Amino acid sequence: MTLTARNPGDQDPETDAVLDALASAFTGPDGRPVPVERRLLSADRIAGLRGDGDGVLVVDDAALAAQFPGATAALVVLDREHQRGTALITHDPVGRTHVVAAEAVGAATGGLRRAVAALTAEAAVIDALQSVGRQLTAQLDIDTLVQDATDAATTAVGAAFGAFFYNLINQFGESYTLYTLSGVPREAFSRFPMPRNTEVFAPTFDGTGTLRSDDITADRRFGHNAPYHGMPEGHLPVRSYLAVSVISPSNGEVLGGFFFGHPERSRFTARHEGLAEGIAGYSAIALDNARLYERERNFTRELSRNMLPEAPPVPGLDLVTRYLPAARGPNIGGDWFDVIRLDGGATAFVIGDVVGHGVPAATIMGQVRTAVRSYALLGLAPSEVLRRVAALLDGFIDSTFVTCFYAVHAPGDELVFANAGHLPALLRHADGTTEQLGDAIAQPLGVGTEFPERTAAFPPGTDLLLYTDGLVESRSRDVTQGMEWLRTAFADLPRPLTSDACDGLVAALTGASTTTMSRSSTCTARAGGRRETRAEGDRLPRRDVGDGGAADRPAPGPGAVGRRHPALAGSAGGRRARGLRGHGQRRRARLPRWGRRTAGGHRALRGRRADGDRRGPGPVEDAGPDRDDARARPDDDRRPVRRQRDPAPRGRHDGHDAFRARVVVTGR
Amino acid sequence: MTEPERPGQGPLDDEPEGSVSVDQVPEGVVLAVAGPLDLALAASLRRSVERATRLRPGLLVIDLSGVTFLASVGMAELVRANRQAGETTVRVVASGRIVLRPLELTRLTDELAIHATLADALAAR
Numbered sequence: 006m007t008l009t010a011r012n013p014g015d016q017d018p019e020t021d022a023v024l025d026a027l028a029s030a031f032t033g034p035d036g037r038p039v040p041v042e043r044r045l046l047s048a049d050r051i052a053g054l055r056g057d058g059d060g061v062l063v064v065d066d067a068a069l070a071a072q073f074p075g076a077t078a079a080l081v082v083l084d085r086e087h088q089r090g091t092a093l094i095t096h097d098p099v100g101r102t103h104v105v106a107a108e109a110v111g112a113a114t115g116g117l118r119r120a121v122a123a124l125t126a127e128a129a130v131i132d133a134l135q136s137v138g139r140q141l142t143a144q145l146d147i148d149t150l151v152q153d154a155t156d157a158a159t160t161a162v163g164a165a166f167g168a169f170f171y172n173l174i175n176q177f178g179e180s181y182t183l184y185t186l187s188g189v190p191r192e193a194f195s196r197f198p199m200p201r202n203t204e205v206f207a208p209t210f211d212g213t214g215t216l217r218s219d220d221i222t223a224d225r226r227f228g229h230n231a232p233y234h235g236m237p238e239g240h241l242p243v244r245s246y247l248a249v250s251v252i253s254p255s256n257g258e259v260l261g262g263f264f265f266g267h268p269e270r271s272r273f274t275a276r277h278e279g280l281a282e283g284i285a286g287y288s289a290i291a292l293d294n295a296r297l298y299e300r301e302r303n304f305t306r307e308l309s310r311n312m313l314p315e316a317p318p319v320p321g322l323d324l325v326t327r328y329l330p331a332a333r334g335p336n337i338g339g340d341w342f343d344v345i346r347l348d349g350g351a352t353a354f355v356i357g358d359v360v361g362h363g364v365p366a367a368t369i370m371g372q373v374r375t376a377v378r379s380y381a382l383l384g385l386a387p388s389e390v391l392r393r394v395a396a397l398l399d400g401f402i403d404s405t406f407v408t409c410f411y412a413v414h415a416p417g418d419e420l421v422f423a424n425a426g427h428l429p430a431l432l433r434h435a436d437g438t439t440e441q442l443g444d445a446i447a448q449p450l451g452v453g454t455e456f457p458e459r460t461a462a463f464p465p466g467t468d469l470l471l472y473t474d475g476l477v478e479s480r481s482r483d484v485t486q487g488m489e490w491l492r493t494a495f496a497d498l499p500r501p502l503t504s505d506a507c508d509g510l511v512a513a514l515t516g517a518s519t520t521t522m523s524r525s526s527t528c529t530a531r532a533g534g535r536r537e538t539r540a541e542g543d544r545l546p547r548r549d550v551g552d553g554g555a556a557d558r559p560a561p562g563p564g565a566v567g568r569r570h571p572a573l574a575g576s577a578g579g580r581r582a583r584g585l586r587g588h589g590q591r592r593r594a595r596l597p598r599w600g601r602r603t604a605g606g607h608r609a610l611r612g613r614r615a616d617g618d619r620r621g622p623g624p625v626e627d628a629g630p631d632r633d634d635a636r637a638r639p640d641d642d643r644r645p646v647r648r649q650r651d652p653a654p655r656g657r658h659d660g661h662d663a664f665r666a667r668v669v670v671t672g673r
Numbered sequence: 674m675t676e677p678e679r680p681g682q683g684p685l686d687d688e689p690e691g692s693v694s695v696d697q698v699p700e701g702v703v704l705a706v707a708g709p710l711d712l713a714l715a716a717s718l719r720r721s722v723e724r725a726t727r728l729r730p731g732l733l734v735i736d737l738s739g740v741t742f743l744a745s746v747g748m749a750e751l752v753r754a755n756r757q758a759g760e761t762t763v764r765v766v767a768s769g770r771i772v773l774r775p776l777e778l779t780r781l782t783d784e785l786a787i788h789a790t791l792a793d794a795l796a797a798r
Contacts, residue, residue, distance in 0.1 A: 360745040362712055405749050408779065426779035448780045452752055480709050480742045483771045484778070 020082065023110055024091055027061065027080055030106035031095045039097035046081060046090045054081060060118050061107040062090075080107050130280055133161060138287035147173070147295045151185045154291070155263070158284040159187035162247060162277040164265035166193075170200065171251065171261030171292065174300075182261075189241060197237050200264075203230045209248040212259035217278050219271040221246035245272035249285040253293050260292045305364065312371050316344040319352050322414070325507045329475075329515075339366030339407070340473045341374050345381045350416045353381045356471040357409035357427060360449075366405075373398065373407050373450070387411045387423035391447075391456035395425065398451050406451030410443060410471055420463040423456040425449050428474060428488070431495050435466035439496045441488075442469075468502060470495055476514050490514060690714065691741075693721040700795045701732030701761070707739030710747030718747070722754045726761055733758060734794045736766040743775045755785055762786075764794040 028041040046054075054068050064072070064079040073079050076094045080103055083090040093103075137157040144150040151169050159167030166188035172180050182199060200206050204226035208216045218224050221243055228235040236243060243266035251261045263285055265273065316324045324344060339359025346352055355377050359370045376397050380390040390411055398407065410430055412422035422430070424443030432440045440461070447456040463469065470491075477487030494513055498506050691708020702725040706718060718735075725733055735754060737743070755763045764786045767773055776782050788794035 358745065360749045362746075406745075406752065406779075408745065426781075428778060445778050445780055448784065452784060453780065474745065478742075478744075480711070483742070483774065485770045485774045 020084070020091075023061075023114075024082055024093065027082065027103065027106055027110065028093050030103040031078065031093065031097075031099050032102045033097055034100055036100075039095050039099055042094045042096075044092045044094060046092050048089055051081065051083065051090050060114050061111050063104050063107050064092075078103060126276070130161075130276065130283075134280065134283040134287070137161070137284055138290075141284075141287045141291040142294065144291055145295050145298045147292070147299065150288075150291050150295055151183075151261075152187075154284060154288040155185045155187040158263050158281055158288075159265060161280045161284060162265050162273060163267075164188065164245075164247070164272070165267045166241060167263060167265045168194070169251075169261060169263050169288070172259075174296070193241055197240065201230070205246075206248070206262075209250050209262035209264070210259065212250040212252050212257075215250070215278055215282060216246070216248045217273055217275075218246040219273075220244045241266065242268040244268055244270045247273040247278060247281055249278075249281045251285045251289045251292065253289055254286075255293050255297075260289055260296075263288075305367075308364070308367060312367060312374070313341060316342075317346055319344065319346060320350075322352065323502075325502070325504055327507065327511060329511070338362055339370040340475070341370050342471065343374060343378060343381075345378055347381065347413065348384060352414045354412045354414065354469070354471060355381070355409065356430075356473060357407055357425075358473045359407045360405045369401075369405065369407070372401070373409070377409065377411065381411075381413075386458060387413055387421055388456045388458040391423050391425050391450065392454065395450040395454060395456070406449035408449045412442075412469075412471075414463055418462060418464040420461045420469070421458055422461070423447065423458050425453060425456050428472060428477065428484075431470040431472075431492060432461060432463070433468040433470070433495055433498075435464065437496060437500075439492050441492070468495075468498075476511070487514070691717075693717050695721050695725055697728070697730075698795065701730035701734065702728060703734045703736055703791065703795075705736045705739060707741075709742035709744070710737070710740045710750075711742060711744040712746050715744070715746045715750045718750045719753070722750070722757075726754075726758060730761055732795070733761045733763045734766060734791065735763065736791050736794070737772045738766055738768060738791065740767075740772050743772050745775070745779075748775060748779060748781055751785055752781065764788055764797065766791050766794045 062081040079094045155169040170184045245267035247265040343355035359366045408427035410427040426449030429441040429444035478484045691714040696703045
């Protein structure tokens, strides 16, 4: 704010009147007015003038000779901030009338000028405070916020250095204290412990009031505490001291405190104190906002993290899963995936997406996921699982729907699936060709009621990719194009797949349209906002893998996702099917849970098995006792006996089966 | 066709965040949606649908010709409009894969009465 923003010569009427009056006060010895010249002076010239007077300078003889050669007398009327002035100069002999007039004017306007000066300063303070406040309260990033606040406050109070100690609460609810500094390098304080709640610091930490001292070393509260009794050795010298609490406007909690120091005494005035308190007030609001925002984000992050399953290890399958949050917006959503180990060695893969965002979508997702799991564990066929979930949803979702791809990998290299309006899965065959599974075969849950089933061969060496729309869809890329890109990228992935290759796929697909957003998402990841799981099924040592032949290599599926969306990929390792059927004994020994089968577990699969003579090789151990199978329902027909009827289904598996047999035999 | 034709009906057609304009025509009400039909615009579409159905028109046409991105939340609104319309016949104008492909993938093409142009939708019997 400035009151001097006029052009030279553009004096306000009051100043003109003063100038006129003073000019007429220049009188000669005879009492008659003398000619008076007016001259505008720049700030530079005013600085060179010395003289008496307040608002009106009576130029002394030395200055007169230097500045106005030949003049006999001069007055300078200063403007309100002494930025410029107008000189009244005469070259005639004069008496002292003008001096008397100047003193009278000075005396008359002095109070006013001081009031204006004070108001101007006050306005500048309010301006500064307001701009700091606007800046601070718009900031949600705590690190930036506290540093900005410290810098602004340190500058505003004219401190040699300032510090802001503030409390934060971590994700476990524990409070901890951090600090920022301004005016000094961090090293200046790094050797010292955090300040304790000593008598000097107590008012600030306890939030009982501002402490301002002209010389803190002279304060009665100073220097009572061991070990330092004052400031630690090497501490920056502090005489003038000002400390202000930062108190949460929402709950009165002391969030932190500003501490300012200066090596000279009496540097901080009441105005500085007011400024510091003002900035502390804004900082409190800003910190409150930032903490609430952070809490909200943690909440949603934890919620989404807890709602997502870990993909369990599945013998014979390599699984790679990725779940990445949206780069912006709520850190939670309706996307989910699941890998469910079913009785009888089958595995269900689920991927789905609840329409909508944020916590509402996430809570529906949690329920749908549980419903799918429940029906899955009953061993229902995929179309039946989806049909029942849809019926269930009818009761509690309104104006939303859920897409869901549900596939069961039944023992015997077959994938049985149904798709409720979800994006088609991708299958990469051992020969490198790709295939879309379940493209537009049924409506979403919440809309459709029938979910026809399809089957696909899923022999060893095949990779399956499930994903949600974030991977293929964005505002700048329509889903058709995205799906084509994904299919091409999936086909080009190395074989066997690596986890890195899957990450590369995700980056390539999501980065193309949202480069900067992806980067920020990566940063968030370090803060724990991104979930990544990788589950690998029962991996055998590499040499064993080699024995299995090319078709038998374990190929971890790609996992990928953009935005918040999960992708889930599984690939059939040759061992899986064989492991289930042919090597159950050995595997059960390693993974006791795995062999627990119930009759129900196979209801959904039995029909399919009937047509699948190609399934299940008949290695030796199939004939062996199967304790888990013995617990199964007597009429359960998925039996070693049945499997023994199967010839080795494909020539290329022969080596693998032999290998299996050998392993099992050795195991015994 | 990748670039949908923009009807230029909405006063805010060029707004990046999209718009829904409501036009009363002799056949009923036309809601012209332009821009990305995502979470933000879906809410706006819902309000417009509710407003339009209060007029109890014989026909409600949701014209998606100007839609540049069809999110699932937008599709959910279409289904909702279709199911809650009561006596009102709901038709959707959609052409171009940007809009059609998502509708096909979810087979909402079976649920919704979809027409290639606004004229078709208004003229259909």
